Amino acid sequence: MSKIQLVIIGGFLGSGKTTSILNIANYLIGQGKKVGVVTNDQGTDLVDTNFLKLKGLTAVEVTDGCFCCNFDEFLDRIEKLSKLNMPDVILAEPVGSCTDLIATIYKPLKAKKVQSIEIKPFSVIADPKRLKKLILDKSSNFHAEINYLFKKQLEEADIIALNKIDLLSKEEKEDLIQFIKGNFKNAELLAISARENINIKQWIEMIFTKESAENTLDIDYEIYGQAEAHLGWLNLTAAVDSTVKIDINKVISEISDKLRKEFYKVNGEIAHFKLLAVSGIDWAKASISDISQQLSFDKMAQEKKF
Numbered sequence: 001m002s003k004i005q006l007v008i009i010g011g012f013l014g015s016g017k018t019t020s021i022l023n024i025a026n027y028l029i030g031q032g033k034k035v036g037v038v039t040n041d042q043g044t045d046l047v048d049t050n051f052l053k054l055k056g057l058t059a060v061e062v063t064d065g066c067f068c069c070n071f072d073e074f075l076d077r078i079e080k081l082s083k084l085n086m087p088d089v090i091l092a093e094p095v096g097s098c099t100d101l102i103a104t105i106y107k108p109l110k111a112k113k114v115q116s117i118e119i120k121p122f123s124v125i126a127d128p129k130r131l132k133k134l135i136l137d138k139s140s141n142f143h144a145e146i147n148y149l150f151k152k153q154l155e156e157a158d159i160i161a162l163n164k165i166d167l168l169s170k171e172e173k174e175d176l177i178q179f180i181k182g183n184f185k186n187a188e189l190l191a192i193s194a195r196e197n198i199n200i201k202q203w204i205e206m207i208f209t210k211e212s213a214e215n216t217l218d219i220d221y222e223i224y225g226q227a228e229a230h231l232g233w234l235n236l237t238a239a240v241d242s243t244v245k246i247d248i249n250k251v252i253s254e255i256s257d258k259l260r261k262e263f264y265k266v267n268g269e270i271a272h273f274k275l276l277a278v279s280g281i282d283w284a285k286a287s288i289s290d291i292s293q294q295l296s297f298d299k300m301a302q303e304k305k306f
Helices: 017-030 047-054 071-085 101-112 128-135 144-156 170-183 200-209 221-230 248-265
Strands: 004-011 035-040 058-062 089-092 117-119 123-126 159-162 188-191 273-279 282-288 296-299
Touching (some): 004 017, 004 071, 004 101, 004 144, 017 047, 017 200, 047 273, 047 282, 071 089, 101 117, 128 144, 144 221, 159 170, 170 188, 188 200, 248 273, 248 282
Parallel strands (some): 035 089, 123 159, 159 188
Antiparallel strands (some): 273 282
């Protein structure tokens, strides 16, 4: 019996993990592979899980905490996926504030000698805006502890995927590549765009041909804890019942505009805002990963009014 290949793809909030996983899954399915996904976040009834299911993938979730704090539940979800569709590959997306996964997931899996799983190299996705704020610390409204967390995520990676290169000039891309190469020497680097499907095939080839170096972190858990404490979380589900037709694309846009204005008032920052709206057989999903960023739709509702 062949082993399930477990691929963990990390990265800070809003870096593009879910979009990347969707594209990787679609490519593997196109190659005849069965794929399952494990999502993860601090709340329940996760946007990412529902989004991936709406896209036709088999997805389960680990909720109310990160993989590293819920290792047994993580193993349980892998077992659940195995019973659902016996996948060849499981793609796992840890919560965006998580790091130290080599110590808390990779090594415990090996210690347990889980015979059915072959764990592949750890990829970390880097958002260009977050990298710029790491380089130019003064430009960020985030606390220094959060930049510490982001840096530790990159230090742990076997593969760093510099995402959203379609939004960068040639000079910006080269500057960031040089910064990564100079500061995170243990990782292989690939420049990608998950949204535009640039270099996804090359990334997959790297994942399935490279061995994990198991880059164990020297991490200050007091600073790590402070970083997570600075991040606020809200998970909200609401039902709207109306006697008149509603344009759900417009509703999503108005909610995000209101949110951004309120954060501007208090000189706050948005790490990641995402909203999924479902009505009948149609749906829309959009997100913001920086307070200066305009709302970006992963999918707009086609009928628009419901």
